[in-house]
Amino acid sequence: MANSTSPTVTLTTPPEMARVPLVSNNRPLTWITDKVSQIVEEPTPMWWWLAFAITSPIALIGLFCIGYQISNGVGVWGENKTVGWAWDITNFVFWIGIGHAGTLISAILFLTRQKWRTSINRAAEAMTLFAVVCAGIFPGIHVGRVWMAWFLAPIPNQYGIWPNFRSPLLWDVFAVSTYFTVSVLFWYTGLVPDLATLRDRAKSRVARYIYGVFALGWRGSNRHWRSYEMAYLLLAGLSTPLVLSVHSVVSFDFATSIVPGWHTTIFPPYFVAGAIFGGFAMVLTILLPSRLLYPQLNDLITRQHVDKMAKIILLTGTIVGYAYLMELFIAWYSSNQFEAFTFFRARIGYKNSGWYSWAYYCMMFCNVISPQLFWIKSMRTNYVAVFIVCMFVNAGMWFERFVIIVTSLAQDFLPSSWRHYSPSQIEVWTFVGTFGIFLSLFLLFMRFLPMIAMSEVKIVTPAADPHHHNPGEETGTEAHH
Amino acid sequence: MAQYQKVYGLGAEFNDAAALMAAAEKLRDAGFKNWDVHSPFPVHGMDAAMGLGKSWLSAPVLIGGAAGTLTAVLLTFIPSWGIYPLIVHGKPYDWRTVPAFFPIMFELTVLFASFTTVFALMIFSQLPKWYHPVFNWERFKRVTDNGFFVVIEARDPKFSETKTRELLESIGGKHVTLIHD
Numbered sequence: 130m131a132n133s134t135s136p137t138v139t140l141t142t143p144p145e146m147a148r149v150p151l152v153s154n155n156r157p158l159t160w161i162t163d164k165v166s167q168i169v170e171e172p173t174p175m176w177w178w179l180a181f182a183i184t185s186p187i188a189l190i191g192l193f194c195i196g197y198q199i200s201n202g203v204g205v206w207g208e209n210k211t212v213g214w215a216w217d218i219t220n221f222v223f224w225i226g227i228g229h230a231g232t233l234i235s236a237i238l239f240l241t242r243q244k245w246r247t248s249i250n251r252a253a254e255a256m257t258l259f260a261v262v263c264a265g266i267f268p269g270i271h272v273g274r275v276w277m278a279w280f281l282a283p284i285p286n287q288y289g290i291w292p293n294f295r296s297p298l299l300w301d302v303f304a305v306s307t308y309f310t311v312s313v314l315f316w317y318t319g320l321v322p323d324l325a326t327l328r329d330r331a332k333s334r335v336a337r338y339i340y341g342v343f344a345l346g347w348r349g350s351n352r353h354w355r356s357y358e359m360a361y362l363l364l365a366g367l368s369t370p371l372v373l374s375v376h377s378v379v380s381f382d383f384a385t386s387i388v389p390g391w392h393t394t395i396f397p398p399y400f401v402a403g404a405i406f407g408g409f410a411m412v413l414t415i416l417l418p419s420r421l422l423y424p425q426l427n428d429l430i431t432r433q434h435v436d437k438m439a440k441i442i443l444l445t446g447t448i449v450g451y452a453y454l455m456e457l458f459i460a461w462y463s464s465n466q467f468e469a470f471t472f473f474r475a476r477i478g479y480k481n482s483g484w485y486s487w488a489y490y491c492m493m494f495c496n497v498i499s500p501q502l503f504w505i506k507s508m509r510t511n512y513v514a515v516f517i518v519c520m521f522v523n524a525g526m527w528f529e530r531f532v533i534i535v536t537s538l539a540q541d542f543l544p545s546s547w548r549h550y551s552p553s554q555i556e557v558w559t560f561v562g563t564f565g566i567f568l569s570l571f572l573l574f575m576r577f578l579p580m581i582a583m584s585e586v587k588i589v590t591p592a593a594d595p596h597h598h599n600p601g602e603e604t605g606t607e608a609h610h
Numbered sequence: 611m612a613q614y615q616k617v618y619g620l621g622a623e624f625n626d627a628a629a630l631m632a633a634a635e636k637l638r639d640a641g642f643k644n645w646d647v648h649s650p651f652p653v654h655g656m657d658a659a660m661g662l663g664k665s666w667l668s669a670p671v672l673i674g675g676a677a678g679t680l681t682a683v684l685l686t687f688i689p690s691w692g693i694y695p696l697i698v699h700g701k702p703y704d705w706r707t708v709p710a711f712f713p714i715m716f717e718l719t720v721l722f723a724s725f726t727t728v729f730a731l732m733i734f735s736q737l738p739k740w741y742h743p744v745f746n747w748e749r750f751k752r753v754t755d756n757g758f759f760v761v762i763e764a765r766d767p768k769f770s771e772t773k774t775r776e777l778l779e780s781i782g783g784k785h786v787t788l789i790h791d
Contacts, residue, residue: 345738
């Protein structure tokens with residue numbers, strides 16, 4: 130049938146130019162459905178209970194620390210009159226940045242037709258949501274009197290005073306809440322066909338009922354797919370500028386102030402690149418162990434995927450490195466003594482005057498030096514090496530925010546107002562607790578929802594090609610592209 | 611089972627996406643109106659094969675986005691110039707203030723447009739619809755796995771229980787089944 134329209138042309142790709150298939154071993158559609166659904170359907174594995182038994186108490190410790198801080202006030206933190214933003218805002222920016230990789234994978238890579246995204250986008254989007262949940266905690270409790278958090282909303286307070294719409298902090302409220310909401314919508318829209326799969330496979334009435342309710346009665350109709358694909362494209366198109374705007378707005382929190390080290394126009398692109406950099410490291414940090422625990426996923430999340438993500442880490446890490454160097458250059462070139470002090474003394478530690486230089490060097494090593502390993506192909510496809518570099522990047526991106534926030538505030542204009550900052554136990558455990566919350570949510574996600582977008586992976590298999598017939602009937606169909 | 615059961619339509623299963631698309635082209639040319647194909651993933655080119663045009667989901671989304679922008683304009687302008695101008699750092703409100711409201715305008719545009727996308731998708735597809743006659747067909751469960759189906763509704767003017775069945779079988783349909791409502 131396929132050849133009837135093109136009788137003479139036979140395209141053959143030379144073997145060295147042939148693309149590596151996105152799904153290894155030429156797996157059929159049913160294999161994809163079975164292997165992904167089985168993760169949810171099989172009895173809860175022992176390792177899952179062990180992992181959850183570790184992460185959920187950590188999450189509870191975090192919740193306890195949050196409760197303790199709310200009932201006692203921000204005085205339980207190590208912040209002081211000079212360093213008024215420290216650990217909390219560092220953690221906020223850290224977590225919100227991690228979310229960006231999920232949206233990049235789901236939206237930007239969709240618009241740029243990067244088909245390899247299909248097997249990682251679901252897990253990455255889930256990671257986005259959970260990271261934004263963790264991020265949202267910090268500004269919420271940082272306001273001190275949590276019951277006054279409604280002051281953040283664009284409504285007048287009891288004196289009839291409206292919030293300052295010209296403040297980046299209010300922009301942040303809009304940006305982060307929009308980001309979370311749109312990410313949920315995008316994620317759920319993508320989930321609907323896969324929830325229908327779980328509904329149709331469900332053995333128990335309860336599972337069929339619950340998945341059925343959330344699948345909305347999806348029946349794979351082409352009249353639906355037509356609108357669905359348009360909706361997906363539109364959501365991707367809307368999320369792309371959104372994700373770039375979110376971290377830009379977060380960077381405005383700093384860049385619109387006059388604090389040396391913050392007052393710089395490079396911040397928006399530098400923050401966005403850093404967010405994607407840190408986010409991809411977190412995606413790999415959770416996907417590599419998942420792949421180890423579910424070997425059946427190896428045909429879906431292949432070496433090729435890890436290789437490509439490592440390349441993105443190398444690219445964005447290098448952009449971040451460029452931004453670090455450009456900050457130093459501008460500190461010198463601007464001849465502003467306060468900028469020069471912040472960068473050359475407080476951060477680099479010239480004449481031994483930097484209190485937090487160690488953090489600056491940690492950041493430089495983790496974010497700029499360590500990803501350079503990914504220039505070597507064998508390192509990009511070596512899972513252990515990739516995992517180690519990703520751990521460095523995770524730490525490095527946290528240090529980046531710590532360096533920006535704490536070094537700039539602790540040693541700013543007037544030496545008489547300089548203050549050291551060190552976190553209290555409550556702060557440390559609140560941060561550790563958010564990792565517990567994040568990982569617990571991710572473990573629950575793995576148990577109850579398909580962690581790979583089955584319907585999307587099926588599109589990139591040869592069987593989805595409308596010119597392709599079932600294996601055995603025809604060969605060489607890959608030539609039609 | 612002696613009860614009268616209303617016939618919803620005829621369903622047929624096809625081997626793969628290619629067979630489904632060939633069948634859709636033939637049914638389109640045969641002039642059917644109330645019919646649909648069902649597949650585990652969107653089959654590219656199927657819209658043309660079914661004789662469907664482009665989805666106009668983007669139209670409501672444009673309106674939704676514009677409503678978002680307008681909401682943000684009103685939300686920022688009315689308090690700033692009307693109800694309670696908040697003078698911070700001595701900065702007045704004039705036309706140069708407007709760029710400071712752009713982030714809020716942008717975010718609300720995206721927020722409203724995204725909600726419109728999802729709700730418009732539900733309205734266009736008439737979802738949620740938890741009961742549908744096709745779910746009465748046992749084989750149809752495979753549509754979310756690896757099944758490719760055509761369903762022709764009985765309300766189609768060209769529908770005939772015998773002739774449509776023959777047509778579906780002649781274009782390669784397997785397990786042709788009468789679906790009851």
